[in-house]
Amino acid sequence: TGINAEYMGFGTTRVAVxxxxxxxxxxxxxxxTVFNIVSHNCVLMLDEIMGDDSNTRRVVDEYVRESxxxxxxxxxxxxxxxxxxxxxxxxxxxxxxxxxxxxxxxALNMGGDRVIAVNASVARKMARDPVFDGTVEFLDFSGxxxxxxxxxxxxxxxxxxxAGFP
Numbered sequence: 001t002g003i004n005a006e007y008m009g010f011g012t013t014r015v016a017v018x019x020x021x022x023x024x025x026x027x028x029x030x031x032x033t034v035f036n037i038v039s040h041n042c043v044l045m046l047d048e049i050m051g052d053d054s055n056t057r058r059v060v061d062e063y064v065r066e067s068x069x070x071x072x073x074x075x076x077x078x079x080x081x082x083x084x085x086x087x088x089x090x091x092x093x094x095x096x097x098x099x100x101x102x103x104x105x106x107a108l109n110m111g112g113d114r115v116i117a118v119n120a121s122v123a124r125k126m127a128r129d130p131v132f133d134g135t136v137e138f139l140d141f142s143g144x145x146x147x148x149x150x151x152x153x154x155x156x157x158x159x160x161x162x163a164g165f166p
Contacts, residue, residue: 015063015072018081023049023056027101034058035081036105038093038126039113039134043085044105047094050082060084091131095122107136 018031028034034046035058049056058081063072082092095104104122107115113134117123123138 013065013067016084017061017063019059019061021059025056028056032106033103034095034100034105035085036107036109037090038107038109038115038136039132041089041091042126042129042132042134043090043092044095044107044122044126045082045085045092046097046100046105048097048100050080050092050094052080052083057081091129093122093126093129093132095125 018035020028028046028049034049036044038044048054049058051057060076060079060081061074062076062079062084064075065072085092099119099122102119102121104119107117107119107122107126109115115126115134115136116139117126117136118139120138123136126132126134126136
């Protein structure tokens with residue numbers, strides 16, 4: 001709603017828009033507070049938002065375009081978020097409500113399946129998960145979380161010509 005995805009240049013032919021139509025909580029207002037991609041095949045997701053019966057569920061609208069010169073077209077709408085993620089081939093490592101409030105989903109994916117986690121419980125959960133085959137390091141980020149942010153909030157993706165990006 002309010003997003004005109006028709007001609008936005010995301011650099012990809014598919015875009016998934018995750019919508020929060022039911023909860024709209026200040027503690028969960030950004031996607032990285034309830035979800036994070038932590039490896040090539042694993043994600044973190046708040047357990048409370050999962051399932052068709054959840055009263056805090058998130059839903060996905062998927063947009064596709066043929067090329068960079070054609071508009072995005074909505075091809076699917078209202079897909080329950082955890083089902084969408086699993087259908088894309090990701091394993092979900094669940095995060096509890098208490099872990100979420102302590103920035104459990106706000107980890108930093110460094111690439112190459114390397115993750116910096118700011119929540120010790122979630123870091124242990126990832127390390128013990130049989131599907132997660134990356135590495136996870138716990139970093140005490142309490143100085144930043146005291147200001148209502150964490151590792152993911154404090155970073156910016158940078159593309160440089162030397163890295164092979166335009």
